[in-house]
Amino acid sequence: MKKKLMKTFGKLHLWLGLGSGLIVFIVALTGSIMVFEKEIDQYINSDFYFVSTIGKTKKPIDYCTDLLQKEYSVKKITRISTFNDPKRTLLIVGKDTDDQSIIFAFDPYSGKILGSVDQETRFFSIVLSLHRHLLLDDIGKLITGTSCLIFAFMLISGLILWWPKKIKNLKQRLTVKWGASFKRINWDFHSTFGFYSFLFLLTISLTGLVFTFDWFEKGIYYFADGTTKKLSNKVENPTKTDPKLNKTAFYQTIYNQADSIFDYQGNIQIRMPADTINSILVLKENVEKTIPFQSSAAYFDKYTAEIIESRPYENFSRGDKIRRLIYPIHSGSIYGYPTKIIAFLVCLFALTLPVSGFLIWWGRKKK
Template sequence: MTLKQIFGKLHLWLGLASGLVVLIVAGTGTLLVFEDELDEWANKDFYTVAVPQNTQRVSVDSMYHAAKAYDSSVKITRIYLESKAPEQTAIFYAKKKKTHTWHIAVNPYTGKVIRAREFDKRFFGVVLNLHRHLCMDEVGKTITHASCLIFVLMIITGLVLWWPKRWKMLKQRTRIAWSSKWKRLNWDLHAVTGFYVHIILLFISLTGLVFAYPWFSNLVYQLADGKPAPKKEAPANTTKAPIKAGFYESLYEQANEKLPYKGRLTILLPEKDSLAITVNKMNREASVDNVTDVLYFEKGTGKLLKESLFKNSSTGNKIRRMNLPIHTGKLFGWPTQLLALIAAIVAFSLPITGFLIYLGRKKKKVKPAIDPIRIGSKKEENAVV
């Protein structure tokens, strides 16, 4: 058996083992590429408000207390605020019974709650659950993670199988014969389209492995920095001063003064009182997505304890920060999102066209049964003649 035949067998059985999962993950991936844009379009009242004239925004503290009073059983863990975007609502991320996540939208000019929704039960919440866990919790997570690893091997073996023996066959391997018979057309739809997007799918799959396996994430740091991933934790508070009125507003103002660009500011409230409060700001003016600077403030006093700017980060940290936008296609905005969408559509089709190729070859191998009686009759006829 040649090496290419071995790769063919490997490609076949890995495809049969993971095809259904790839179908689900790729199908949901096509919806998630433009998740933010579609979600904001469908829920404009949740994300935006009319900006009144001659009206000042209420303090972040007032919005925080309004969101907290909306449901006494939830614990607010994050505050999302957009700077230099006056029409955007303030979103409060809250936990309920440790298993349910809620988003509470607050009007920044009235300080009143617009509405709340359970994050996992919204349309894209269900799609995301299918994409990550097949709606099967830990079992589903294990299956999707393994399938992601298998898909990387599928891309590599598929490229080996596509590779032409002679360069004069390259034209045939890079064009779809639309006018040919169904069997040839189906092979082209599988092999040729797969070839054109294999680089994009490989990046999407590898970045998926970073999310799936800690050892793979550590490998990124080992290759880039020569050492394991650093432990990410807010520094300890140096004092136990109580939180006073205007505290969260002061964090918002200090962060925007320190980081004056347009962007989404996130205040993360630590579970432990011994840890400082983390404030992230994503730079909307950067050339690539997810460029984020981090500030750490002392809880109670609002004193800046530490800063971690993206430009000063290690190579490993920068690559790790780019992992999400590469995976979702948002690295350079809508052009790369469009490429990711096309790749996801092709990935969705690959298990279907691949299975049809398998069925075609299986039928070809099955030969019609030979009737010994008819053979005997034929011999007798020949003998008579």
């Protein structure tokens, strides 16, 4: 019975691996690139993300948004990102007359535009799109999500197949016999390093399921809170029509209120609603915390800039807190460079698994 079960696992491991190998290769390759996205992008485009001189006072945010709308054909502001680091630029995302999203970088002290880039065609946006849905939108998202699910099974079945029948053979399974034939080295490389990276790759693949499958995300909330209900990122706007108030300091007023409500050092992001119903969402990330993405939320009237509701991070449910850990765990950024390096290395190893696995199968097929 056990022998038959192992044979079944072996066949599933083989054919599922061959079927999903190319997708796993693409996702692992793009994932390894995305691990150090921030560091690479900021190094290559330092003038876009950092100012050359730190001034004494900053221009009001509305000075910059007005400049975009008056002189750069920006018809709608969608997102504003400010940073606690005084060297960082102010980033504003706006849509032009062709409905294209453009990211503008401002010197917050002088109000001068330092550069702009199309949000969808920037290099890392394309890499992310390739990583999440192969540039194929919903159908691609389903393909990568299914491949991610298969990869998780591959890891578990691979561990079962790797596990030695006798404990005395464990040492042999934990080392690569570098002096052997290429066929033996390839098999050892595939299985041995697969064991060492098992836990990390399983964690990355399972957290990746959240970005594809709604049922998996609901499962996290049910496990943590006993309900599938999650904290909504939307709050309905109480004011239904624009009262035509003086909005010369509209965004700055929202920023100042959010900054004072949450009394800690942090990066603040203002998100405009995509519809006509909901209010403005403001997130303030606590940069004093070791683990990133611990952001409190506040909601503001999109016509009057009045506070509607505030939700400190401490009041979030366990499910919401776990959900906000998914991205830093998946990307390896949860504990900074140590976990990023681990994520980068295991992703590089993951892209070799379809290749080494194919060579193992091809060698047996020839034999």
